[in-house]
Amino acid sequence: MIYGYIRVSSDKQTVENQRFEINNFCEKENLKIDGWIEETISGTKSYNKRELGRLLKRIQKEDLIISAELSRLGRNLFMIMEILNICMTKDCRVWTIKDNYRLGEDIQSKVLAFAFGLSAEIERNLISQRTKEALARKKSEGIILGRPKGKKNSPDKYKLSGKETLISELLSADVSKRKIAKICRVDRNTLARFIVNRLDE
Template sequence: MIYGYIRVSTDKQTVENQRYEINNFCERQNILVDKWFEETISGTKKVDDRKLGKLIKKMKKGDILICSELSRLGRNLLMIMGVLNECMNRDIQVWTIKDNYRLGSDISSKVLAFAFGLSAEIERNLISQRTKEALARKRAEGVILGRPVGSKSAKTKLTGQEEKIQELLDKKVSYSAIGRILGVHRVTVSDFVKKQELETQGGWTKQ
């Protein structure tokens, strides 16, 4: 099966230019597209969230995917290489018109796939290195990274249970009993109530 894949980023772009290029190419090659897949979506979206991901999963060994250029497969190099690697692992050919690539299971494609894979690894390492350098620079500038020492998260095990706790307190239920009901220690209940009293200026019933 031969599949024609067309992707545009916005509604303002037209699929007709890409369809025209693919049809012209197929006429010169004396082949026909068996099925078209078109989508209007950003190339930054994950492949699995796009029609392209569903298409690749349904394609079989020996099938051909034709698109106008590699950039239609993804916005960045890493994403494009991921798509090509998946296709080559499944013996799916990828043909592009502007780039003039014919990627399949032949030795040239495998060499290219190796180059793609190596580039991906280098890109990941560069990103990791840049992140480490940025963090080191922040530390050198005296910027405190992460949560300050001794600080606590605003969320606790009882966050979102305020109304239920207030209802139990109104019924004169003890902290110990509330703790058993909610699966926490009595001290956790006590601390939570005290904190809420401070924030609401005494809006909670005390025991």
Template sequence: MTYGYIRVSTDRQTIENQRFEINEFCRKYVHNVDKWIEETTSGTKMIQERKLGTLLKKMKKGDILICSELSRLGRNLLMIMGVLNECMNRDIQVWTIKDNYRLGSDINSKVLAFAFGLSAEIERNLISQRTKEALARKKAEGVILGRPVGSKSATTKLTGQEKKIKELLNKKVSYSAIGRILGVHRITVSSFVKELK
């Protein structure tokens, strides 16, 4: 089965350009799209939370996923690599039009996937290294990193629950019971109540 996948980031963008590209490609190579999957969502959203995630779960060996370009699958290289890796492991082909990729389980696809994977690892390491260098520079400049010693966060797990806690305390409900009701430990409730007083 062949699936045409279209993703746009905002309502202002149109799906028609991507649909046209896929249809033209299929016409040129005498191929048909059996089902279209369209969604308006950011590429940074987790795959599992998108229609693409649902589609990948139901695709079978030999199925083909066609999209206009690899960037439609995700916003960053790591996310795209995750999709490609899953597809290759399950013998699902991914075809892109602008990038002109035909990724399957053949050796060329695996070499390309390795290159993508290596790029992703290098990208992760560079980000980590830049972060460490920036923190070291700040520290050397005398900037105190993190929250000042002895200070407390402005918000806690129970912030916004003050009224409910007071009502429960007025009804003589124990800290343990309040903790169970609010899904926190009784010590969290006890500490929060001390701060309220």
């Protein structure tokens, strides 16, 4: 299957220019588009929340996605690399017209595959390292990590910890639970469970 992928970021932009470019390219290369994917959405949105995400789930080996340029796939390098990595894993080809980019079985694609894998591993290591450093810093500052032990330390109590006096005073003043929940910035059900648990203590 050959897919033509078109994305514009606002209603003011037209898909016709990209469609013309892709059709013109296919005519020269003697190719025929089997299906079009057109969407009006920002390229900063995750591809999983776009039509492109649905396309990536159904593509198969030797399918071809043609787009006007790489920036149509995503607006940042890591997103584009992730998309291309998915296509590479599924042995799907990606061609762009303006960039003259070809993702396939050539040496360039194999080099990219190595780069994608390496960058993903580096990113995972950086995240892990940042997390460890943040936890170590908090520990050195005397901050107790995690929630306090004990069955009374429910998620509801944890959210409203330190607001017992305020809630009691508001309840005594006949303020509705809905308003109290709004004041405390929690869900009304969270507040109700907290009140029951507090009264049981």
